Amino acid sequence: MAKPKVFIDGAEGTTGLQIHSRLNQRDDIEIISIPQEKRKDAQARSNYINLADVAILCLPDDAAREAVSFVSNPDVKILDASTAHRVASGWVYGFPELEKNHREKIRSSKRVSNPGCYPTGFLACVRPLVTASIIPKNFPVTINAVSGYSGGGRKLIEEYEKFHNASPLSATGYAYGIYGVKFGHKHVKEMHVYSGLDIPPLFVPAVGDFEQGMLVQIPLQLRALEKSITGEAIHTTLKEYYQDEENIVVAPLNDESYLRNGKFLDAQGAVNTNLVQIFVFANDNTQEALLVARLDNLGKGASGAAVQNLNIMLGFPDNLGC
Numbered sequence: 001m002a003k004p005k006v007f008i009d010g011a012e013g014t015t016g017l018q019i020h021s022r023l024n025q026r027d028d029i030e031i032i033s034i035p036q037e038k039r040k041d042a043q044a045r046s047n048y049i050n051l052a053d054v055a056i057l058c059l060p061d062d063a064a065r066e067a068v069s070f071v072s073n074p075d076v077k078i079l080d081a082s083t084a085h086r087v088a089s090g091w092v093y094g095f096p097e098l099e100k101n102h103r104e105k106i107r108s109s110k111r112v113s114n115p116g117c118y119p120t121g122f123l124a125c126v127r128p129l130v131t132a133s134i135i136p137k138n139f140p141v142t143i144n145a146v147s148g149y150s151g152g153g154r155k156l157i158e159e160y161e162k163f164h165n166a167s168p169l170s171a172t173g174y175a176y177g178i179y180g181v182k183f184g185h186k187h188v189k190e191m192h193v194y195s196g197l198d199i200p201p202l203f204v205p206a207v208g209d210f211e212q213g214m215l216v217q218i219p220l221q222l223r224a225l226e227k228s229i230t231g232e233a234i235h236t237t238l239k240e241y242y243q244d245e246e247n248i249v250v251a252p253l254n255d256e257s258y259l260r261n262g263k264f265l266d267a268q269g270a271v272n273t274n275l276v277q278i279f280v281f282a283n284d285n286t287q288e289a290l291l292v293a294r295l296d297n298l299g300k301g302a303s304g305a306a307v308q309n310l311n312i313m314l315g316f317p318d319n320l321g322c
Ligand SMILES: NC(=O)C1=CN([C@@H]2O[C@H](COP(=O)(O)OP(=O)(O)OC[C@H]3O[C@@H](n4cnc5c(N)ncnc54)[C@H](OP(=O)(O)O)[C@@H]3O)[C@@H](O)[C@H]2O)C=CC1
Pocket: 009, 010, 011, 012, 013, 014, 015, 016, 039, 040, 041, 057, 058, 059, 060, 061, 063, 081, 082, 083, 115, 116, 117, 150, 151, 152, 153, 154, 155, 297, 298, 301, 302
């Protein structure tokens, strides 16, 4: 049987390069590559997209929309890594672990959008708790998160490289800086839609001086809930929800063995994996809890997730080459 043809539009960008390196070694698919000098040529891109069984878009949003407009071959499947189609109708959200039958929806769809990196961590923690009515739908959820600078793509990587090469180091804002202070970050929509919450979460992202890695923190004031909820109930719900999943792992409740020097949960701890690690820290006496998702923004947050979705769309096992 002919090998499925895969085209990566935007193969030279941060996400595209990582997807290419994951697929490069495989002999069960054929990567079709556009000549370097034509990589932004609309006609050439259109030809490659329509030749592919699956075209993976690793492009800015406008270029991703343009790529979709090129499709004339009804058999072509599109996997879009950008934000352009994550809540668009006719598209399936590429989060296989979202709920029990979701993998099947990805398998049978011709249009799949890869989730954002922050939403992947957020939804992994919150969706099961909303489904189980542990977090009420009208609860005002807040999120603090930090990403490695590769999350900002080529431009942010170049900015950090300039900063690293400056002598003396000219600014301190690069070490750790919050952003999105006008709110309405581009990921809030998909967080809202797929969490099942009635109101959008309040999201404060940050970027740190490390290349890859991410922590997504959701503090919960349990005392604000109408019914009393224990840390054990939160933990058991998450553990059971993901019991058959390989890529979402729930650490034991209040497990300090992951803390560096007994204190620090390191944002880089899941780098080079396709995992979301979930941590639940809770104190039933003070009625406080903290959910944390740790992932690689370029792993399960982007390129690893894209390869997992590609595998599902082509009928391969989820984690082949992830
Ligand atoms: N980095 C991350 O952690 C994550 C990224 N994503 C998403 O993936 C997508 C790609 O992001 P990322 O890889 O980080 O970004 P990059 O800027 O690193 O890469 C984008 C690539 O697309 C190319 N490109 C731009 N316009 C066109 C065009 N019209 N035709 C063909 N190629 C074009 C760029 O070329 P050039 O550089 O020459 O302009 C570049 O190679 C974005 O939508 C991003 O939001 C999703 C999750 C996480």
